[in-house]
Amino acid sequence: MTNVTLQVEGMSCGHCVKAVEEALKEVGATGKVDLASKSVAVSFEEGSVTLDAIKAAIEDQGYDVK
DSSP states (O other): OEEEEEEEESOOSHHHHHHHHHHHHHHTOEEEEETTTTEEEEEEOTTTOOHHHHHHHHHHTTOEEO
16 A cells, blocks of 8 residues: 655635545545645555546646645
């Protein structure tokens, strides 16, 4: 299991949290959003999903991954 923390701009509410967490589930990852630090702690199996796919899933929801 690989764990990374991504900085994500544009999240501000519970809907944002749900949107990001659901997008991660769809690509086979799990995430814990921290609105205060504008970050997402992501866990994933490296052979199953790539970091680029994870970033793209979050960006598809309208947020900027730094």
